[in-house]
Amino acid sequence: MPFTAKSGKFNASINTVEIGSGDKAVKIGGENVLPLYSFDAPIENAPKVGIEIxxxxMDNEPDCVKKYYEGCESIADIAKKAASFEGVDFLCFRMEGGDPNGANKSTEELIGALKEVAAAVDLPIVAAGCKNAEKDAELLSKAAEALDGRNAMLLAAKEENYKTVGAAAGLAYKQIVGAESAVDINLAKQLNVLIGQLGVNSKSIVMNVGTAAAGYGFEYVVSTMDRIKAAALSQNDANLQMPIVTPVASETWSVKEAMASEADVPEWGDQEARGIDMEVETAMAVIASGSNAVILKHPTSIATITNLVKELV
Structure with a gap:
């Protein structure tokens, strides 16, 4: 008796969100099948890969990343170099120095640097904060203004600051609002609802539902993404149909497997290879679990994930 496979195509679909403008704009989301299930229905917008600076x-980067930016004298030079690597779809500028518990750089200094980056490249821009909710409310509001007309993504609005970030990014300057929650489907849905209640169009919201480096409680990440995609597609839950964007670089390049020197743990082998492995494994795992875009750091990781996605979608 012949076997007839049942189609896994759903009537519901993930929202399509465009980032950037002009020829270099990219679209994420839009699929009506489970992640990478291109055998059930075509996936028009394959997962995208961004690079983080x-x-x-290069002050805080490992030597294995610094070597790719030799000769760069300014943040604009670094941005241009980053944009030139194989497989880069968009550029993420993280304003890490704004953290009040760290370098505590001024908003003016950081927005000035963001403007330099934006002027140097024509790729879609993602402006990410410093992970301090109060400072990010100020930083990302100013970033939305600085990137007016670029259809940029602002990462990210949290429960503590979504009103400020959402109003500036999503309403005043019509940018894409990233909604960041902590690896919990209910928190993700609640934040999407709250941002929507501000008046932000659901097609202008993406989710950062949280992640971790592979092996670090990663089963919670996988189960959360699985549940979100299942609810969005099989239950047609409009409050969970936003594409998922996952900043992988900042997680994977901070764990000991990626950063421990060969002198400290010679049995672990080459540090660069370890870092790339950790970044690639984590990125591919979140894509397989439902992420529509990942943000990476090492050029080899980016090229590897880009080529993997081409083979799978």
């Missing part, structure tokens, strides 16, 4: 330039 920060306001610190």
């Amino acid at each position: 920060t306001d610190f330039g």
